[in-house]
Amino acid sequence: xxxxFQYILSGATVGATYGLAGLGFTVIFNATEIINFAQGxxxxxxxxxxxxxxxxxxxxxxxxxxxAVLGTTTVGxxxxxxxxxxxxxxxxxxxxxxxxxxSIVLRGSAMLVFGKDAxxxxxxxxxxxxxxxxxxxxxxxxWVGGVTLGILVGMKAYFDHTIxxxxxxxxxxxxxxxxxxxxxxxxxxxxxxxxxxxxxALGGVxxxxxxxxxxxxxxxxxxxxxxxxxxxxxxxxxxAVAGGVIMGVLESLxxxxxxxxxxxxxxxxxxxxxxxxxxxxxxxxxHAERV
Amino acid sequence: xxxxxxxxxxxxxITLHFGGVQALESVSFRVKENDLQTIIGPNxxxxxxxxxxxxxxxxxxxxxxxxxxxxxxxxxAHAIARSGIVRTFQNLELFSTMTALENVLTGGHLLxxxxxxxxxxxxxxxxxxxxxxxxxxxAALAFxxxxxxxxxxxxxxxxxxxxxxxxxxxxAAEPRVLLLxxxxxxxxxxxxxxxxxxxxxxxxxxxxxxxxxxxxDLVMRVSDRVLVLNYGKVIAEGTPAEVQxxxxxIAAYLGEV
Amino acid sequence: xxxxxxxATLLIGATVIAVLPVLLPNEYYLTVLIVAGLNGIIALxxxxxxxxAGQISLGHAAFYGLAAYTTxxxxxxxxxxxxxxxxxxxxLVLAVSALIAVxxxxxxxxxxxxxxxxxxxxxxxxxxxxxxxxxxxxxxGGIPRLSLAGRPVTSDLAYYxxxxxxxxxxxxxxxxLVRSRLGRALRAIHTSETAAAALGIDTERTKIGVFVLSxxxxxxxxxxYAHYVRFVSPGTFGFAASVQLVTMVVLGGMGxxxxxxxxxxxxxxxxxxxxxxxxxxxxxxxxxxxxxxMYLPGGLVEGVDRLWRLVTARRLRLAPPEDPA
Numbered sequence: 001x002x003x004x005f006q007y008i009l010s011g012a013t014v015g016a017t018y019g020l021a022g023l024g025f026t027v028i029f030n031a032t033e034i035i036n037f038a039q040g041x042x043x044x045x046x047x048x049x050x051x052x053x054x055x056x057x058x059x060x061x062x063x064x065x066x067x068a069v070l071g072t073t074t075v076g077x078x079x080x081x082x083x084x085x086x087x088x089x090x091x092x093x094x095x096x097x098x099x100x101x102x103s104i105v106l107r108g109s110a111m112l113v114f115g116k117d118a119x120x121x122x123x124x125x126x127x128x129x130x131x132x133x134x135x136x137x138x139x140x141x142x143w144v145g146g147v148t149l150g151i152l153v154g155m156k157a158y159f160d161h162t163i164x165x166x167x168x169x170x171x172x173x174x175x176x177x178x179x180x181x182x183x184x185x186x187x188x189x190x191x192x193x194x195x196x197x198x199x200x201a202l203g204g205v206x207x208x209x210x211x212x213x214x215x216x217x218x219x220x221x222x223x224x225x226x227x228x229x230x231x232x233x234x235x236x237x238x239x240a241v242a243g244g245v246i247m248g249v250l251e252s253l254x255x256x257x258x259x260x261x262x263x264x265x266x267x268x269x270x271x272x273x274x275x276x277x278x279x280x281x282x283x284x285x286x287h288a289e290r291v
Numbered sequence: 292x293x294x295x296x297x298x299x300x301x302x303x304x305i306t307l308h309f310g311g312v313q314a315l316e317s318v319s320f321r322v323k324e325n326d327l328q329t330i331i332g333p334n335x336x337x338x339x340x341x342x343x344x345x346x347x348x349x350x351x352x353x354x355x356x357x358x359x360x361x362x363x364x365x366x367x368a369h370a371i372a373r374s375g376i377v378r379t380f381q382n383l384e385l386f387s388t389m390t391a392l393e394n395v396l397t398g399g400h401l402l403x404x405x406x407x408x409x410x411x412x413x414x415x416x417x418x419x420x421x422x423x424x425x426x427x428x429x430a431a432l433a434f435x436x437x438x439x440x441x442x443x444x445x446x447x448x449x450x451x452x453x454x455x456x457x458x459x460x461x462x463a464a465e466p467r468v469l470l471l472x473x474x475x476x477x478x479x480x481x482x483x484x485x486x487x488x489x490x491x492x493x494x495x496x497x498x499x500x501x502x503x504x505x506x507x508d509l510v511m512r513v514s515d516r517v518l519v520l521n522y523g524k525v526i527a528e529g530t531p532a533e534v535q536x537x538x539x540x541i542a543a544y545l546g547e548v
Numbered sequence: 549x550x551x552x553x554x555x556a557t558l559l560i561g562a563t564v565i566a567v568l569p570v571l572l573p574n575e576y577y578l579t580v581l582i583v584a585g586l587n588g589i590i591a592l593x594x595x596x597x598x599x600x601a602g603q604i605s606l607g608h609a610a611f612y613g614l615a616a617y618t619t620x621x622x623x624x625x626x627x628x629x630x631x632x633x634x635x636x637x638x639x640l641v642l643a644v645s646a647l648i649a650v651x652x653x654x655x656x657x658x659x660x661x662x663x664x665x666x667x668x669x670x671x672x673x674x675x676x677x678x679x680x681x682x683x684x685x686x687x688x689g690g691i692p693r694l695s696l697a698g699r700p701v702t703s704d705l706a707y708y709x710x711x712x713x714x715x716x717x718x719x720x721x722x723x724x725l726v727r728s729r730l731g732r733a734l735r736a737i738h739t740s741e742t743a744a745a746a747l748g749i750d751t752e753r754t755k756i757g758v759f760v761l762s763x764x765x766x767x768x769x770x771x772x773y774a775h776y777v778r779f780v781s782p783g784t785f786g787f788a789a790s791v792q793l794v795t796m797v798v799l800g801g802m803g804x805x806x807x808x809x810x811x812x813x814x815x816x817x818x819x820x821x822x823x824x825x826x827x828x829x830x831x832x833x834x835x836x837x838x839x840x841x842m843y844l845p846g847g848l849v850e851g852v853d854r855l856w857r858l859v860t861a862r863r864l865r866l867a868p869p870e871d872p873a
Contacts, residue, residue, distance in 0.1 A: 035658040037665075086842045091738065093602045096661055097798060098841045100606070104791060104834030112831070219787060223669065226662050261677040268666035275651035275659060346746060372748035384743035386736045388803075397732045401748040410728035411721055417728070424729075464747055 002134030007256040008249050009132070013141040013210060015248015016148040017043065018267075020203030021225025022232065022240035023151070024196035030172035030235055031192035034095050038079060038103035040222020041110075042197045045072045046204025047213035048110055051119040061122060069201045075106070076197025080190045088189075103218065110215035121208035140209045147206050148241060151199055155237055158195075168192060172235070220264060224251075227271040233281025243281070299324035299499060300376075300468055304354035305344055307337075307523075314340040316523045317354070322468075322516075327490065327500045329510045331534075332520035333543055338503040339381060341520070342470050345501075346378050347371040358468070373401060375467030379457040379474060381503075387446030391437055391456050394445050395428040398463030402427065431459040435489055451482040458489065462498075469493060471502040475509050487513050511535065519543070554723050558716060565712045569705055578704045582776060584816035585711040586769040591796045591812035592715075592722050592805060593765030598794070599802030600726065601758050602738030603653070607664030608793050610671035611641050611763040613785025615770030617675060617682055620691045620780050625681075630694055634771040638764055645763030649756040660759070668790050675782040687781030694775040707776055714772060715809070718765055722805050725761075734758055735803075788830055795833040798840050801847030810848055 021043050028036045049068035053059040059067060079102050087094045127139040158165035170178040171188045179185050204213065204221075225240075228247050232239020247267055255263035274281065298321040307315040315337045322328045330338045343349040345356050347368040355364035363371055377398075386394050403420040410417055432438050435455040440448060445456060454474060461469055471490070475483045487509050494500055494515075504510050510517065510531065517534040519527040521543040527534050534540055572578060590608055597603050618637035622628040628636070652663035675682050682688055693700040694710065701707050725731050733754050736744040741751050774780055792815060800811020819829055844851055 035662065037661070083838050083842070090841075090845070091602055092658065093598060093604055093738075093802075094841050094845060096604050096658055097794070097837050100661075100791070100794070101834045101837030101841070105831055105838065108828070108831030108834060112828070219665075219669070223662065223666050227666070259677075262673065264673055265670050268670050271666055272648070272651055272663065275655065275663065279651075279655050348742065348746075367750075368742075368745035369748050369750045372746055377748075378746050380743065380746075384740040384746075386739045386743065388739055389732070389735055393732060393735075396729075397736045397744075397749075398747050400729055400733060403729065405729070410724050410730060413724055421728075460747070 003256065004253075005133050006135040007252045009135050009137055009141065011249035011252025012245050013144050013248070014207065014252065015228075015245040016144050016241070017203040017207040017244070018221065018224040018228045018247055019241035019244025020148060020151065020199050021221050022228035022244050023155070023237050024200040024203075025226055025229045026235055026237050026240045027168075027196040027199065028192050029229075031168050032084075032171075032189050034084070034099065035226070036193075036196065037096065037099040037222065038106060038218075039196065039200055039225055040218035040220070041103045041106040042072050042076060042200030042218075043204040043207075043221045043225070044110065044213065044215065044218035045075060045106065046201030047121065047208035047217070048114055048119070048204075048215065049201075050205050050208060051121055051213065052114060054121070055119075061124065064121075065205050068205055069198055072201035072204075073194050073198045076193040076200075077190055079197075080193040084189075084193070085186065103222070107215060107218055114215055116215065118212035118214040119208075120212050121205070123209040124206075138210065140206070144206045144210070147202060151202060152238065152241060155199075164188075164191065220267075223271075224267040227267040227274075229281075230271060230274055230279075231281055236281065239281055298322065299326075300345075300356070300358050300501075302341075302345070302354065302356045305341070305351045305356070306353040307340055307344060307349060307351050313523050315344065315351070318520070318523070318525055319354075320518050320525065320528070322499060322501060325494065325497055325499055326515040327494045327502065327513055329514040329517045329531075330501065330503045330520060331505070331507075331510055331517060332526075335522075336520040337523040338520055339472055340523075342378060342472050342501070342503055345371075346376060346470060372464065372466075376470065377461045377464045377466035377468070378470035379454075379461050379472055381472040381476065383453050383457060385445040385448075385453055385456060385460075387444065389445055390442050391432065391445055391448065391452075391459075392425075392428055392441040394456055394460045395431050395463045396424060398431070398460035399424045399427055399465075401464055427465075428463050431463040432456075434462065434492075435459045436485070450477055451479070454478060454482075454486070455489070458493075462493065466498060468499045468501065471500065471504075473503055473505060475504055475506040483509055554720075554727070557723075558720060561716060561719065565709075565716070569708060575704055578708050580817055580820050582704065582708050582711050584813045585708070585715045586773050586776075587793065587796060587812040587816050588715050588809045589711075589718050589769040589772075590766045590793055591800065591808040592718050593762030594793055595797045595800075595802065595805060595808035596722055596725065596734070596758050597762040598797050599804065599808065600731065600734040600738060601755055603755060603759065604658075604661045604794065605664040605759065605762070606661055606787070606790050606794065607648075607666075607668035607671070608763070608766045609785045609787070609789030610664075610668040611645060611766040612770040612773070612789070613675065613780070613782070614644065614671055615641050615767035616774040616780045616785070617688065619771045620688050620774045621681060623692050623775075624688065624690045630692055630775060634775070637771050637774075638767045641763050641767035641770075642760055645760045646756065649759040653755040653759060654752055664790075665787075668787055672782055672786050675785065682782075685782060687779055689779045691774050691778040691780070693778065694772070711772055711776075714768065718768070719805060719809065726805065730754070730757075791830070791833055791837075795836050797847075799836050799847055801849030802845070804847070804849040807847050807849035814848070 021039055024039045024042060028034055046068050049071045050064045053064035053067045083098050083102055087098050123140045124143045125139050130137045159169055167183045168188050170183060171185055175185060224247060228244035229240040231243030231247060247270060251263050251266045254266045301321040303319050305315050305318040318341060332338050344351045347366055355362055358374055386397060403424055405417050405420050432441055435458055437452060437455055437459060440452060448456060475486055478486060483506060490500060490513055514531050517531050518525060519534055519540050526539045526543060527537040569578060590612060594608055597605055615637040618640050619633035622633035622636055623630055648663050648667055652659040676685050701710060733749045736749060737751050737754060745751050796811040796815045797808045799815060801807020840847060
């Protein structure tokens with residue numbers, strides 16, 4: 001019983017990061033209808049940049065976290081300006097290929113710069129692991145939960161109460177109409193890349209103390225993030241986070257009860273099953289596409 | 292006697308929502324075989340939505356469309372095309388990377404059904420059917436007067452020619468019903484006159500035409516019957532002359548201006 | 549430069565293939581060309597999917613690997629005859645690819661890319677984990693040679709001809725497909741699924757069909773690989789390999805069968821020449837993908853075409869003005 005609870009707790013912690021990756025997909029998809037294949041790389045960069053800000057520059061943890069998030073956000077904006085913008089308006093496949101190209105370049109560069117080892121970040125706060133119903137909860141898990149909730153609340157406020165957030169939603173609803181209403185669509189797209197890189201990086205940073213991070217964690221995190229946002233209904237930020245948590249738990253149960261070697265298969269199986277049975281996601285509603 | 296006797300294509304009680312927006316509300320219509328039926332109405336009246344329901348792009352929340360006695364409700368778009376209903380698009384949906392002729396050949400996709408063995412080994416059947424298709428495609432291009440541009444990439448055609456190419460592509464499918472979504476939009480006066488002639492000649496070939504159009508001169512000149520939509524509801528139906536005199540129609544249009 | 553007729557192209561291709569081994573300085577290059585041919589077969593299929601239908605697969609190396617392992621296990625462990633093992637491998641890939649295609653291609657958008665990415669990773673995990681069956685990370689050996697008419701194909705030269713005959717065959721099939729109503733349907737789907745459906749093209753079925761076909765072509769290459777190298781290990785069939793295959797098609801030219809083939813040959817031969825690349829190769833592939841999409845969406849084929857036009861235009865300008873008679 002306590003084992004089961006343990007799996008659920010650690011699964012939910014890791015799953016929150018999948019949710020944040022999924023949230024990143026959602027933000028860019030809503031503004032551009034692009035699935036950004038470099039989303040997992042944003043998460044990887046968040047963790048790795050923080051690790052190396054400490055190793056190389058001896059930065060204190062908060063400064064390292066800040067640097068990692070800012071650095072990744074810059075990468076996100078640069079990605080939009082330098083690679084995505086020039087191929088906008090071309091066929092969908094051109095955009096996919098470009099984001100795949102960027103993801104490979106980011107991953108390869110990380111390997112060349114940081115090496116192939118796996119690294120860990122110190123926990124955000126010291127303290128004894130808590131014991132709940134016989135399961136152990138490390139304090140970092142509370143950070144993960146707190147930061148994830150914080151991001152969700154911030155996101156809701158951004159979309160509901162700021163002009164920039166509302167403009168982003170307008171783009172999602174109808175790009176042409178948004179442009180006609182005087183919204184600068186290019187800026188919105190850049191902002192969506194920045195926001196999504198920031199969210200991804202935060203996910204990477206808060207997870208790094210719990211699981212190891214290395215240059216190649218981005219592929220899996222990206223795939224799981226995507227599965228999470230399909231699970232929650234593509235385009236629905238809250239669904240993405242909920243989907244991530246559900247996936248993390250299922251994965252952790254698989255690892256604990258079946259085989260740890262196959263735990264990474266869970267995300268994919270869920271993804272395929274969902275696409276088969278409920279493409280609109282658990283919390284989504286099918287809606288007609290405008291022509 | 293059945294009220295629908297004589298009707299060829301009809302819709303019953305078609306209702307469509309987008310979220311909270313009511314696009315169509317209990318729309319019914321009847322189109323006689325080989326008529327030119329126009330659908331008019333102010334912007335946002337639901338004209339294109341109705342075309343999209345007929346062609347299976349949208350599925351109505353309620354109600355259905357019938358061709359002869361066959362219900363089309365719930366069929367995917369390609370199956371509706373297979374039953375003989377083919378359309379053009381308001382915002383040109385040409386295959387821009389293919390030549391004009393290739394576009395029209397693609398329009399004839401359903402005419403022949405040679406299989407994998409045929410294309411794989413370029414059998415006699417393959418060559419015979421491709422040759423026949425090509426002949427039909429060239430005829431369709433000639434019909435709209437685009438023979439000279441057969442080898443031009445569709446993406447490089449001037450706007451007026453592109454509109455006609457969409458019509459030729461749809462005609463190559465040898466439809467029973469042709470749906471034209473604002474075929475005159477963006478055309479100049481001279482091009483519109485040519486278009487009107489082409490549409491009349493299409494009807495003369497025995498094809499039933501349903502046209503959504505804003506250009507009232509064209510509508511009044513070529514239509515057999517006119518259906519008027521406003522706020523997703525049918526407000527009038529009749530000959531062009533009848534509709535023109537209808538006070539509700541006048542009010543709807545004045546209200547818009 | 550007018551494109552030659554299909555029959556003439558095949559004849560020229562066959563001649564080049566027949567003569568090429570004579571010109572090679574040593575046997576090693578033959579091996580490189582065999583691998584290039586295998587990649588070429590996959591690239592041809594992948595090009596039908598990417599260049600014509602406008603869909604993308606990030607898991608083609610997995611189909612390649614799945615087929616190689618299937619025939620490898622059946623013939624090495626279970627002593628099936630080689631042709632039976634190869635046929636079973638292609639049949640398995642056909643079934644598996646259909647299973648992935650049906651849910652992902654039914655939907656619009658980029659689901660296929662993610663679905664195949666996930667599939668590739670899963671196959672990689674299974675190849676590594678199912679040690680009893682696959683030999684795990686250390687691979688599976690003892691795969692018998694390919695036999696033709698009862699005689700095993702032992703020399704590299706003979707295998708070279710076998711592989712490149714398969715390339716020519718696939719090229720002919722793909723070429724015939726492209727010039728049929730199906731080829732037009734694929735290109736139509738690429739530009740506008742809505743319009744394609746409105747003309748009666750069953751977009752879903754067509755996309756599923758071309759995906760399965762291209763997966764099967766990768767499977768054919770996989771079986772030829774297994775019985776040539778006679779040893780398979782997971783590393784050959786990972787995500788990097790799938791990306792390399794996509795890069796071949798993009799670099800060579802999406803929508804041109806010649807281009808895809810050329811891309812496969814260039815990207816197989818080039819790393820052999822530029823040994824220094826090593827760890828950098830994946831970054832180079834990424835950069836190639838981005839730069840091609842930005843500056844040369846038609847790939848090498850477009851590049852050569854542009855260059856040719858530049859040269860001919862210059863020649864025209866340099867020609868002396870004609871004397872008015």
